[in-house]
């Protein structure tokens with residue numbers, strides 16, 4: 001078992017460099033805006049500029065795997081190098097890969113993203129619980145063993161997420177048309193726990209060892225409607241900037257759960273590139289604004 005838990009590593013990184021998590025998202029439109037080709041080579045230059053601008057200034061970066069994966073093996077090679085350089089410099093990497101599968105396959109995904117010496121090994125990875133929270137167990141075990149973390153999608157920042165994540169459960173069944181009248185007779189409208197809340201509750205149970213291995217993804221774009229009072233683990237909150245959320249929204253939405261709150265912003269910083277100094281200044285401004293707004 002690694003000496004340092006994910007929670008303690010995060011606390012120390014936040015104390016040193018604040019809680020902002022800056023995205024490394026090489027969107028095709030950003031490559032064009034930065035005068036780079038839409039190739040793996042363009043993505044490599046983009047990532048190198050981001051590393052120069054952000055490493056040492058912010059506590060965490062979050063490469064969006066999709067934008068590297070788009071270029072196949074060459075894109076993955078760039079991602080491997082980026083993760084490795086950032087981690088070697090002491091900045092934490094959250095790989096935004098949103099992996100989730102049946103348990104036996106999840107074990108392989110866990111090795112890929114959280115294995116000790118795996119080529120893509122990151123400090124944390126985003127995972128989807130929609131094959132069942134229990135199917136994530138291999139990832140929870142490996143992350144715990146190596147002092148790394150998971151961020152489980154609970155209430156995502158996109159408007160489409162609400163239909164599924166806000167659906168209510170009766171026991172472990174969805175409340176809806178498929179239940180007969182007898183099932184519903186003792187359940188009044190609005191009763192039952194939401195799917196998203198059931199993810200929160202499962203994360204609370206996993207974190208009882210005090211290591212805060214299991215974090216949540218809760219978007220900053222709207223009121224989440226969740227009871228987070230029992231959850232003291234990390235919360236990755238995307239949506240700041242390009243998706244419309246502000247620091248004032250963060251302060252309001254996460255009024256009771258700020259200790260390990262990690263607001264994420266990507267395009268709103270990246271639009272300042274390709275100048276390294278302009279990117280760094282934008283990240284520092286956002287970092288300081290978040291610290292002030294959540295103090």
Ligand SMILES: O=c1ccn([C@@H]2O[C@H](COP(=O)(O)O)[C@@H](O)[C@H]2O)c(=O)[nH]1
Nearest residue numbers: 064156157158219238242243265266267
């Ligand atoms: O609920 C979620 C989960 C993940 N994301 C990811 O975060 C960034 C946000 O980028 P912006 O440019 O700041 O909008 C991106 O990589 C998403 O895939 C999210 O937005 N919402």
